Amino acid sequence: MNLDPKLLDIIRCPGCxxxxxxxxxxxxxxxxxxxxxxxxxxxxxxxxEARKPA
Structure with missing residues (x-):
């Protein structure tokens, strides 16, 4: 996986x-x-599409 660190700073979980x-x-x-x-x-x-926690 090659995601820009700046992207990871701004995206959030759509659920919570x-x-x-x-x-x-x-x-x-x-x-x-x-x-x-x-x-x-x-x-x-x-x-x-999310995998739920066990």
Missing amino acids: RETLSPEGEELVCSGCGNAYPVRDDIPVLLLD
């Missing part, structure tokens, strides 16, 4: 508005724990 951190090929929310996929270096911030 907390910060997102890169983990593998996903962005994981620090609040609710949802994990959003990154496809072709584009974050897919859709709740329907």
